[in-house]
Amino acid sequence: MRTKDENIQLADLLFPNVKESVEDVFKKYPKRELKDGAEVLRFAPSPTGFLHIGSVYSGLVCTKISEQTDGVAILRIEDTDKKREVKEGVQLIVEGLKGFGIEFNEGPGIKGDSIGDYAPYMQSKRLDIYKVFAKYMIAKGSAYPCFITEDQLAEIREQQEKAGARTGYYGSWAKWRDASLEEIKSELENGSPFVVRLYSTGDIENTFEMTDGVKGRVTLRENDMDAVLLKSDGFPTYHFAHPIDDTLMGVTMVTRGDEWFSSVPLHYELFAKLGFKQIPYTHISPLMKMDNDGKSKRKLSKRKDPEADVQYYIDHGYPKEGILEYLLTLANSNFYDWRVQNPNLDIDEFQLKLEKFNKAGALFDIVKLEDICKEYIASLSAEQVYEKSLDWAKKYDKQTAKLLELNKDYCINIFNIERSGSKIRKDIVKFEDSKLQLRIFFDELFNEEEYEDILNRVDRDIQKEIVERYINIYNSDEDNVVWFENIKKLGDSLGFCSDRKEYEENKEKYKGTVGDVAMVLRVAITKKTQSPDLYQVMSVLGEQKARQRLEKYASEMV
RNA sequence: GCCGCUAUCGUCUAACGGUUAGGACAUAGGAUUCUCAAUCCUACAAUCGGGGUUCGAUUCCCCGUAGCGGUACCA
Numbered sequence: 042m043r044t045k046d047e048n049i050q051l052a053d054l055l056f057p058n059v060k061e062s063v064e065d066v067f068k069k070y071p072k073r074e075l076k077d078g079a080e081v082l083r084f085a086p087s088p089t090g091f092l093h094i095g096s097v098y099s100g101l102v103c104t105k106i107s108e109q110t111d112g113v114a115i116l117r118i119e120d121t122d123k124k125r126e127v128k129e130g131v132q133l134i135v136e137g138l139k140g141f142g143i144e145f146n147e148g149p150g151i152k153g154d155s156i157g158d159y160a161p162y163m164q165s166k167r168l169d170i171y172k173v174f175a176k177y178m179i180a181k182g183s184a185y186p187c188f189i190t191e192d193q194l195a196e197i198r199e200q201q202e203k204a205g206a207r208t209g210y211y212g213s214w215a216k217w218r219d220a221s222l223e224e225i226k227s228e229l230e231n232g233s234p235f236v237v238r239l240y241s242t243g244d245i246e247n248t249f250e251m252t253d254g255v256k257g258r259v260t261l262r263e264n265d266m267d268a269v270l271l272k273s274d275g276f277p278t279y280h281f282a283h284p285i286d287d288t289l290m291g292v293t294m295v296t297r298g299d300e301w302f303s304s305v306p307l308h309y310e311l312f313a314k315l316g317f318k319q320i321p322y323t324h325i326s327p328l329m330k331m332d333n334d335g336k337s338k339r340k341l342s343k344r345k346d347p348e349a350d351v352q353y354y355i356d357h358g359y360p361k362e363g364i365l366e367y368l369l370t371l372a373n374s375n376f377y378d379w380r381v382q383n384p385n386l387d388i389d390e391f392q393l394k395l396e397k398f399n400k401a402g403a404l405f406d407i408v409k410l411e412d413i414c415k416e417y418i419a420s421l422s423a424e425q426v427y428e429k430s431l432d433w434a435k436k437y438d439k440q441t442a443k444l445l446e447l448n449k450d451y452c453i454n455i456f457n458i459e460r461s462g463s464k465i466r467k468d469i470v471k472f473e474d475s476k477l478q479l480r481i482f483f484d485e486l487f488n489e490e491e492y493e494d495i496l497n498r499v500d501r502d503i504q505k506e507i508v509e510r511y512i513n514i515y516n517s518d519e520d521n522v523v524w525f526e527n528i529k530k531l532g533d534s535l536g537f538c539s540d541r542k543e544y545e546e547n548k549e550k551y552k553g554t555v556g557d558v559a560m561v562l563r564v565a566i567t568k569k570t571q572s573p574d575l576y577q578v579m580s581v582l583g584e585q586k587a588r589q590r591l592e593k594y595a596s597e598m599v
Numbered sequence: 600g601c602c603g604c605u606a607u608c609g610u611c612u613a614a615c616g617g618u619u620a621g622g623a624c625a626u627a628g629g630a631u632u633c634u635c636a637a638u639c640c641u642a643c644a645a646u647c648g649g650g651g652u653u654c655g656a657u658u659c660c661c662c663g664u665a666g667c668g669g670u671a672c673c674a
Binding site (some may be wrong): 047085086089103119121122124126141187191196202205206207209214234236240259262263266269272273276278279298299300301302303304305318324326327329330339341345370371375378379381384399400401402403405406408409412413415419459463464465466468521523525526527528529539542554555556557558559560562563564569570571572573574575576 | 611633
């Protein structure tokens with residue numbers, strides 16, 4: 042057991058260069074002036090070179106709640122693990138979130154600069170701050186240096202397992218917690234590497250209550266682990282950086298992933314020992330993915346699931362608005378009802394409520410996401426679809442981008458097909474799909490299509506007859522109704538039936554229905570058995586091109 | 600193993616202790632002045648199991664079970 046004095050000596054021995062006091066640090070990070078009810082939240086990802094869809098989710102929650110309360114949203118980069126860090130990681134996060142319209146009031150800017158008065162927002166640049174607090178903790182006997190090696194740790198673990206005890210570095214298993222000053226000095230003289238650990242005074246048998254933003258009131262056991270605060274490389278662990286940074290930055294509500302929930306007792310002890318006021322927690326369940334053919338759920342993983350990476354959505358041109366809306370329905374299921382009632386309001390108007398979050402992990406359902414994206418794109422004007430498609434194509438599909446740029450009006454007309462009135466076409470899920478819409482309207486794309494004899498239910502000579510006769514009556518001035526009447530007449534004259542019920546009852550009397558006649562024309566013009574409204578397709582295509590294609594098709598039908 | 604959290608249709612979820620357990624997505628049928636998409640209609644489909652408490656339990660309590668998370672000098 043060391044005395045008070047010895048602990049102060051020890052602190053100076055370990056951190057001779059740390060001259061600042063805890064009070065000095067607090068002077069640099071003054072209390073925030075906030076309106077009543079304003080919440081300061083932070084989103085704190087690690088730069089691992091990958092923007093997880095779950096990060097967009099967390100980032101959205103963070104910025105949304107702060108906006109709603111007239112508070113502050115902070116982006117803080119937790120780059121304390123040198124092993125996992127990736128070069129462009131920070132930029133990827135900042136730009137990626139920005140791409141979704143998720144912007145923070147404070148944090149690292151895109152160019153590596155910092156915005157806000159509580160900088161730096163990169164933990165790797167706050168090492169001096171953590172040292173001040175580590176020294177303080179050691180001086181008051183709440184922390185101590187530990188020289189145990191990895192091998193020794195493994196050994197302890199083995200013994201614990203054998204004895205049926207809880208594993209970990211705690212209580213009497215924690216060899217270095219009460220080491221004498223002399224022992225420590227001798228290790229230091231040897232140059233042995235060490236970590237700084239918490240001197241835990243918690244008792245696993247004691248419980249305490251806390252209120253979580255989504256889980257509500259829960260009872261937890263006290264922490265008794267001597268957790269590592271400072272690693273041997275001088276970097277803090279998350280556990281140590283979290284109370285310090287969040288307190289210094291004036292955070293009023295910690296929202297974080299559910300995987301942190303188990304660490305709450307440790308964090309409570311740390312807040313207390315650091316002399317900080319406890320910040321309330323809200324633990325958000327992770328996004329899940331079905332695995333094992335529907336037998337089990339698991340966290341969306343960046344290794345196995347391409348759709349965990351936000352880049353996947355960007356590459357394919359999923360509209361960010363659709364993704365945000367889907368994430369909001371996952372967060373608060375009443376979002377859907379709100380959206381139905383307020384189809385034209387911006388999502389900023391929606392009030393997100395933490396207590397409405399689901400307690401278990403929600404499955405990330407890409408099918409539902411696509412449905413929402415589809416609805417969103419259907420609500421856009423043809424001009425908007427054009428602009429957004431072009432934005433996407435410029436980056437990911439140069440050929441389509443060129444086509445769009447050179448034929449702006451024509452393309453807008455194409456996107457306008459079935460986009461007005463009560464029957465809105467809903468077949469674009471993501472802007473990548475726009476290309477498919479263009480396919481039948483450009484000869485250069487059209488000719489790439491291989492000719493298939495797709496219409497074997499109508500004889501080739503009859504197909505030829507239909508197309509040839511249609512060429513003679515084709516008039517691009519006629520409206521939709523007349524256009525279809527003419528096709529019916531044409532069909533009638535060739536022995537096709539224009540009345541569906543009549544056809545069903547007397548199939549043998551007819552060669553087919555008007556549907557078949559229209560289908561022949563569709564194939565002649567689009568070389569596809571599926572297309573948007575044929576009348577509108579022909580109008581947009583223009584008489585000249587339509588005729589060309591009809592004639593070519595007729596000539597091929599020998 | 601130990602600790603903790605969670606549990607309603609396939610999925611996301613709704614239901615002051617009293618509902619015919621509701622909606623959306625998905626799926627399957629049907630409807631439509633042309634195919635596909637859409638739209639409309641219909642169908643299918645759930646309170647994890649067992650005990651309590653209660654006149655009455657999806658809801659409250661206990662025990663199982665399952666899923667998830669934690670059990671690092673990762674976050």
